[in-house]
Amino acid sequence: MHNPSDGDVEDDKAELMIPCFRRNMYDEPLTSYSNGSIISHLLRKTVQNKRALDESHFYLPTSAVSSSTMADSSQEDQSSVSSKDSVAEFASPGSHLSNGASPEGDRPLSDHLQAKRARVENIIRGMAGSPNSRLHGDSERAVSDTREAREAYRENKRKQRLPQHQEHSLNAAAPANRGSSSSSGSSSKDEECHKLKEQLQSMQRLLRQLQEKFLQVYNQEDTEHEDRDGTGTASTAKHDDTTPSKESGFRKNMDEELERKHDRAKGDCKDRVKKDRSFLTHQKEGKNLQETLKHELSKAVSESVDMVFKKLSSTGLNQLSYQRMCHTPENIDVGVERKSQVACNQEQSHTEEPVKPQALEYYESTEPCSPEDQTEALSLVVRKPLLSQLSSVTPTVKRPYPLHHSPFQFNYSTPLHDSQILEHLLKYGPHTNFGGLPCVPPSMDRTSPDSVELPWDAIAMRSKVTSSHLTHHPRTSGLGPVTVDSLCLPHVKMECGDMQSLAERNSYMSLNIQEGLTPNHLKKAKLMFFYTRYPSSNVLKTFFPDVKFNRCITSQLIKWFSNFREFYYIQMEKFARQAIVDGVNDVKGMSISRDSELFRALNMHYNKANDFQVPERFLEVAEITLQEFFNAISTAKDSDPSWKKAIYKVICKLDSDVPDEFKSSTCL
């Protein structure tokens, strides 16, 4: 495409860079928004401009350049690369102006130089120009490709330019402002634009200062490294390409443009540069300064972009975006907190000046609305339980997790919603569990799709916890303050009044007449295993008060725990050996968390319904056990037939007290 003008580029290098510079600065980013035709169009324009200038066909006055009016008819045929087109292209704007620049040849050569100067001035003014005209003008580009091409052409004639991405943002943000550059939006918009403009101007001033210093250094080195410009540009562009953000394109273009500016300025400011050279006598210093300036320059550009973006994000874009979010809150992963915050944002949206970029704040901040406000705003009963769960389970960790994953992780202080209790009371009934163990009977229907799968008694227990045993087991799960302890049904009995009394009677009626052990007893025994691995007969008698103990029953209970231990130790040995096979060298690597496979295996065995919050102490004991096995096996002690006995001896000392709740006769 450059072939037509390859031969005569050199003379007007400075000017020729100007259109390129402008495109890179403002127009090229547009291509990233999908319009390839604009690229080719602009490239053609570059060639045409070159030719027009080289041939000194005419002088394009500043006033003409600043004009945004142009006959569409002259733009329709821009696609063809011909001198004729270029003439028409430049002639048209002029012909529409009062001074009516002549198309051909009657322009003296001195005017050419004047034109150069005017264009340079235009560029400089363009950097400090108001974004308004561009904002409005560019918004038209989205209409159609043809329209965009025209508009791009038109833009090419304008002085005022704003970084493309910025305009793009405003485009998306304020479609209502689309229209001619002269049309004004609301007064607040203008204010915003004005502020933006000022900000941009200040940044541009800074940029120019840096640029000048940059040029000094570059020109100082110029004599030694003639080809440095190319590599410098390439490296700069390469550097910026590594930035994956949307800004990178802009920054890249800015840098490229600055490089070109530097070239241009080399031509324009040679005198000044020569003077400057005399001050830069030390190459090394110059290099350092160069690097510093490069850094400063890119930083300034980056900051400028950030500031503009920040500013823009606080204007129409976010008004619209968060309003959209407000209207479709379900599109977001919302807890009720967020929903309520939407309500707050909606309130705020009525004000004309959102102070912060709310689209961002929407996700980051939870402050704007107080919990009281949330409650007030959310009158739906359905949501309230969710709200209370989210806000009270782990106030500091705002992680809404499904209830059915950890049904017992409730805060003691959590007020249980009446409808929730009622729902479960109706669903399961008090008899379901009150007559049995604190845990859910195997036969219990737990397949309810309802998120609250825990038995009603467990729910009821949440609201009131007695808890002497809390002092015994202060450590709780990391997920919630409720320990396994609160799970036990006895809480209900002790604190739930009539209903609990009913359950108690039921319990006695159903269990006291039984002489044998029931599945509920077995389940209770398994849960007790989390606290004690070696319960004495007395302990068993204490915690199974509803069992008529005889030798057989005692033996059976003891046998149960023996079996529990067996499984426990088998698992420990298995995992310890596996760890050794896997190359674990240090016993410190043998830890057990609730995510551990070993824990899951144990939990599956002793807490199959997973409706019991395993006490942290059990994890500790299990970890110690595992480490004991690990040490014994890794030191080949397992060659001794009775090598496990030493381990048993250690573990049996780690028993904890079983929570008093297990003693309750209503438990069994």
Place this chain on the structure above:
DNA sequence: GAGGTCCCTG
């Protein structure tokens, strides 16, 4: 010998 545990088997 009673009580308890471990180990094996089904």
Place this chain on the structure above:
DNA sequence: CAGGGACCTC
């Protein structure tokens, strides 16, 4: 998980 035998401790 139960049954049963071997073994240990008191």
